[in-house]
Amino acid sequence: VRPLNQEMGGSKQSCGSGNCCLSPSSDPPPPPCLWQVYGTVMTINQGNPAVQEVLVDSWPEFKVVLTQPCREVMWHWMTDFYTNTYTVYYRDLHAYGPLLASVGAVNWGQTFCIHGNMCPKASGRAPQQLNIYVLSGPNPRIPPYNASPEALSVRLSSLDVSHVDLLNEMKYLATLIHDLPSVCLLDAAGHPVSWIASYPFGATGPGYTLPQHRRRGYMGMLNNLIAKRLHALGYPSYSYVAVENNPMQRLQERQGFQPQCAWHDSSNP
Structure with missing residues (x-):
C-alpha cells in the first residue's frame, strides 16, 4: 500500500499480479452491496x-473502498466504457466525496462507469438503477438446465481470440474473452451464435444471442453454466439486469436467482 494523497491520508494498492492486501477471506460472501468490490x-x-488497483480513504482503518483501472490502462483507453470500470463501497458519504475528488482517483476527463452503492449526490452524476439478482446462501445450488431440441444443433465451447472481431462489433472487450470465464455455443461452422462472458467484478454477463438464433433457450443454458463456473472459482453468484429488461429478469428468476437490491450505476459522460 502506498499513499494516494497526503492531505487525505488515502492509500492505494499498486498494480501488478501480486495479491491485494484487502484479500477476501474464506468466510461466506459479504452482503450484495459489497459484491462489486x-x-x-x-x-x-x-x-x-483486468489490471485494476484498489484505493481506500485511509489505512488500515478505512470507510471507502474504490477499485479502478491502473493509470496506464485508463489513460490508454480514454473512451472505452468497458475498460474504464470502477467499483465502490463506502460506509461514510462524507469520506466518499473527497476520495472521488482527490488527485489520482477518478479521471473525470474520460469515459467511465462506476458500479456500487453510490449516492447520486456523491458523484454528481445521474445514476442508472439496475437490479441485482443473487443466489442466496454461502453454497447456493444452481439447478440443472434442460436443453431444448434446437440446442442439440450447436456445440458448447468457450470464447477465444478468434471470436474477438465479432464480439468487439457488439461492443465487448477482448479482455473479457482472454482472461475471464466465458461460455458460448458454436454453429456447425465453428462460429459463435450465443455467448456470455463475465466481468472483472465477478458478475455474470455480458451476453448476446444473434437475432436469428433467439427464442431457443440458448441464453438460459449459458447463464446457468457461467454461474456455475464462477461459483466454482469462489465468486458470489450474482448478475445485474436493467430494470426495463423484463425477459432477462424472468430468466434469472426461473433459474433460482432472486432480486436482492438496487445497484446504482453512474457513468461519465
Whole structure:
C-alpha cells in the first residue's frame, strides 16, 4: 500500500499480479452491496488480468473502498466504457466525496462507469438503477438446465481470440474473452451464435444471442453454466439486469436467482 494523497491520508494498492492486501477471506460472501468490490479484489488476487488497483480513504482503518483501472490502462483507453470500470463501497458519504475528488482517483476527463452503492449526490452524476439478482446462501445450488431440441444443433465451447472481431462489433472487450470465464455455443461452422462472458467484478454477463438464433433457450443454458463456473472459482453468484429488461429478469428468476437490491450505476459522460 502506498499513499494516494497526503492531505487525505488515502492509500492505494499498486498494480501488478501480486495479491491485494484487502484479500477476501474464506468466510461466506459479504452482503450484495459489497459484491462489486469483493469480486474485483478476487480477480486482482487471481493474477489481476483486468489490471485494476484498489484505493481506500485511509489505512488500515478505512470507510471507502474504490477499485479502478491502473493509470496506464485508463489513460490508454480514454473512451472505452468497458475498460474504464470502477467499483465502490463506502460506509461514510462524507469520506466518499473527497476520495472521488482527490488527485489520482477518478479521471473525470474520460469515459467511465462506476458500479456500487453510490449516492447520486456523491458523484454528481445521474445514476442508472439496475437490479441485482443473487443466489442466496454461502453454497447456493444452481439447478440443472434442460436443453431444448434446437440446442442439440450447436456445440458448447468457450470464447477465444478468434471470436474477438465479432464480439468487439457488439461492443465487448477482448479482455473479457482472454482472461475471464466465458461460455458460448458454436454453429456447425465453428462460429459463435450465443455467448456470455463475465466481468472483472465477478458478475455474470455480458451476453448476446444473434437475432436469428433467439427464442431457443440458448441464453438460459449459458447463464446457468457461467454461474456455475464462477461459483466454482469462489465468486458470489450474482448478475445485474436493467430494470426495463423484463425477459432477462424472468430468466434469472426461473433459474433460482432472486432480486436482492438496487445497484446504482453512474457513468461519465
